Amino acid sequence: MTDTTYGFDTLQIHAGARPDPATGARQTPIYQTTAYVFRDAEHAAALFNLQEVGFIYSRLTNPTVAVLQERLATLEGGVGAVCCSSGHAAQIMALFPIMGPDKNIVASTRLYGGTVTQFSQTIKRFGWECKFVDFDDLDAVKAAIDADTRAIFGEAIANPGGYIMDVRAIADIADAAEIPLIIDNTSATPFLCRPIEHGATLVVHSTTKYLTGNGTVTGGAVIDSGKFDWSANDKFPSLSQPEPAYHGLKFHETFGNLAYTFHGIAVGLRDLGMTMNPQAAHYTLMGTETLSLRMERHVENAVKIAKWLEQDDRIEKVTYAGLESSPYFDRVAKVCPRGAGALFTVAVRGGYDACVKLVNALEIFSHVANLGDTRSLVIHSASTTHRQLSAKQQEAAGAGPGVVRFSIGIEDADDLIADLDQALSKAAS
Ligand SMILES: *Cc1c(COP(=O)(O)O)cnc(C)c1O
Numbered sequence: 001m002t003d004t005t006y007g008f009d010t011l012q013i014h015a016g017a018r019p020d021p022a023t024g025a026r027q028t029p030i031y032q033t034t035a036y037v038f039r040d041a042e043h044a045a046a047l048f049n050l051q052e053v054g055f056i057y058s059r060l061t062n063p064t065v066a067v068l069q070e071r072l073a074t075l076e077g078g079v080g081a082v083c084c085s086s087g088h089a090a091q092i093m094a095l096f097p098i099m100g101p102d103k104n105i106v107a108s109t110r111l112y113g114g115t116v117t118q119f120s121q122t123i124k125r126f127g128w129e130c131k132f133v134d135f136d137d138l139d140a141v142k143a144a145i146d147a148d149t150r151a152i153f154g155e156a157i158a159n160p161g162g163y164i165m166d167v168r169a170i171a172d173i174a175d176a177a178e179i180p181l182i183i184d185n186t187s188a189t190p191f192l193c194r195p196i197e198h199g200a201t202l203v204v205h206s207t208t209k210y211l212t213g214n215g216t217v218t219g220g221a222v223i224d225s226g227k228f229d230w231s232a233n234d235k236f237p238s239l240s241q242p243e244p245a246y247h248g249l250k251f252h253e254t255f256g257n258l259a260y261t262f263h264g265i266a267v268g269l270r271d272l273g274m275t276m277n278p279q280a281a282h283y284t285l286m287g288t289e290t291l292s293l294r295m296e297r298h299v300e301n302a303v304k305i306a307k308w309l310e311q312d313d314r315i316e317k318v319t320y321a322g323l324e325s326s327p328y329f330d331r332v333a334k335v336c337p338r339g340a341g342a343l344f345t346v347a348v349r350g351g352y353d354a355c356v357k358l359v360n361a362l363e364i365f366s367h368v369a370n371l372g373d374t375r376s377l378v379i380h381s382a383s384t385t386h387r388q389l390s391a392k393q394q395e396a397a398g399a400g401p402g403v404v405r406f407s408i409g410i411e412d413a414d415d416l417i418a419d420l421d422q423a424l425s426k427a428a429s
Contacts, residue, residue, distance in 0.1 A: 008075070008191060013289045016070030030282045031063040050246060050254075050266055060269050064278035068285050072211070072221050075190040075288070076203050079226030080261030082269065083219060083281060087186060087206020088118055089274035090220030094182055094204045096272065097238045097263045098150045101127030106144045108135040108154035110163045112206075113385055113399070115184070119153075135165055138173065145177045150235060151202075152179065156195055157187040157336060159343040159371070159405070161398040162319040164331040171199025178235070180228050186210070186372070187343055191295040193336040196225040202260070207276075209372025213287040213294055217280040222264060226257035239263060294374065294410055299339030301416065302408040306344055308417050313349075314424045319398070320344035342408040343371055345398055352401035354427040355380045359404060361423035364416060376409035376416055 006014070017028050036055040038044035046052040055061050065083050073081040084090045095105065107119055109132045119130035131144045135154055145152075152174045154165050167183060174181035180201030185193060189210045195203050205211060207219035230239035230252040239259050242248035245267070251259040269275055299322070306320045321328040321340035332340045348354045358380075359367050365378040369385055379385065381399035394400050408416070 009292050011074050012071070012191075012291050015074035016067040017285075028064060028067045028282070028285055030278050032278055033062075034058050050249065050262070058278070059273055059275050060265055062278050062281070064285075065276050065281040068207075068276075068281040068288075069221070071285065071288055072190075072205070072207075073223050075291075076185070076223045077190075077194055077196045077225070078203065078223040079257050081221050081223040082261060082264035083207070083221045083276035084269075084274045085220065085276055085280075086218040086274075087184075087204070087208055087220040088114060089272075090204045090206070090222050091115065091118060091184070092123075093220075093264055093268050093272065093274055094202055094222045095123070095128065095151065096268050097260060098180065098236055099126070099128050100150075100237075102129075103127075103148050103150045104129040104131060104146070105151045105153050106131050106133055106141060106149055107152070108158065108165065109133065110135070110158040110161050110165075110398075111153075111155055112159070112184070112186070113381075135170060138169055141170065141173050142177075145173070145179070149177065150179055151182050152177075153182045153184070155184045155187060156193040157321070157341045157343075159187055159341075159345070159398075162321045162323075162326055162328060162340070162344055164321045164328040164335050164340060166331060167193075167195050167198035167200060167335055174201070175199065178233055187341045188336050189291060189295055191292045192299070192338050192341060196223075196227075198335065201225050201228045207284045207287075208370075210295065210298070211287055211291065212284045213291070213372065213374060214283075215370055215373040215375065217283045219276050219280045219284055220274075224257075224260040224264075226260075228260070230259060238267070243267070295338070295342075297410040298342035298408060301410065301413045302342035302344065303339070304413045305406075305408055305416055305420070309346055309420065312424065314354075314428050316347040316349050316402070318344060318346050343405065344408075345403050345405045347400075347403050348424075348427060350402075350428060352382065355402060355404050356383060358423050358427035361426040362419055363423075364411060364419040365406070365423075371405075371407035373407065374410050376411060377407040378404055380404050 047054050069081040107130050133140045133144045171181045182202045183195035183200040185203045186206040203223040205221045230236045239252045251263045255262045303322045306318050309315050310318045365376045382401040386399040
């Protein structure tokens with residue numbers, strides 16, 4: 001079922017899925033198989049030549065994973081998706097078809113910490129470079145783009161910092177430069193924000209987080225809007241020029257608006273092997289079925305708890321775009337009208353010591369390096385994920401010693417507030 005005239009709540013359950021043709025099974029089976037029997041030698045040859053679409057080997061495609069790919073493409077309003085083994089894998093997979101040695105991307109300074117490391121350090125090994133720019137300074141974004149820039153990258157809702165990106169303004173800059181805009185939509189999910197409607201070319205996800213929603217499996221996805229003209233100039237030869245590994249096939253000419261997705265499978269997964277396994281796809285499919293219900297509750301709880309914390313004397317500051325005190329409050333209505341997500345940072349009076357005591361004293365909140373779980377989570381970044389950074393780097397990352405980060409779950413908000421209340425008392429003593 002792919003009819004995008006259905007509402008979000010219907011699509012999150014049905015898109016991509018149909019009763020199993022072999023057994024009638026109503027739930028999507030976990031096709032726990034590595035390979036698929038060819039009808040005959042001609043069939044095998046046609047599949048390997050990309051003349052016919054079908055299943056060959058599960059590094060490339062798998063029926064359970066394919067259902068999730070179609071579901072995520074539909075929820076994001078794209079034409080195709082490729083699932084990967086993690087969110088970080090998805091980011092490399094997203095860049096792979098469009099990058100090359102000495103090419104660069106322009107990325108927001110406000111990104112998930114792991115992405116900052118991936119883009120500032122690891123991608124250099126491929127000869128790729130990243131220039132980090134404040135996305136509220138549109139002139140700086142324009143100025144950072146040069147002849148070798150191949151994409152702009154940002155997060156719709158970015159944590160830390162309670163930041164909301166003006167996706168449309170950055171998309172206009174990408175359009176003028178004839179390069180794709182890639183949005184990491186992990187913190188928002190397509191229920192809160194649909195970046196393609198704001199002009200994004202590609203959307204990446206860590207499905208590990210809200211899409212799966214219960215902290216069970218890592219996964220990622222790359223979704224293509226199908227709207228970018230890869231042949232408009234010579235910047236994207238992997239998509240517009242003959243591919244030697246497929247006898248000179250030109251992906252864009254042959255597959256049209258599915259070129260990027262086909263390349264992701266036929267070259268990206270084939271050679272990089274960052275494949276999602278069917279078991280992970282199953283858990284994530286379960287998660288997507290309740291996405292809207294969970295996101296509504298995540299946001300409702302986050303707003304209630306952030307407001308309660310903001311008026312408490314033991315708290316210095318709450319950084320959350322869902323609060324009127326946030327400089328990004330007005331952007332919420334434009335970019336993510338259903339809410340600013342459920343992640344925020346809190347500066348606690350008493351600094352580092354109070355933060356450590358708070359984290360230790362919380363009972364319902366779990367101290368973990370994750371977000372987007374049904375469970376409420378907390379982390380004191382300065383003593384954990386950002387421990388290796390200098391004090392200056394910690395402040396710049398929004399992870400100073402006096403700050404904790406919350407990922408608000410879907411438990412009873414009053415229970416969470418009571419837990420925070422008792423733990424803050426212990427932290428202040
Ligand atoms: C977690 C996360 C990632 C990385 O995803 P993994 O599944 O952990 O590899 C990327 N971006 C954002 C916004 C994230 O929250």
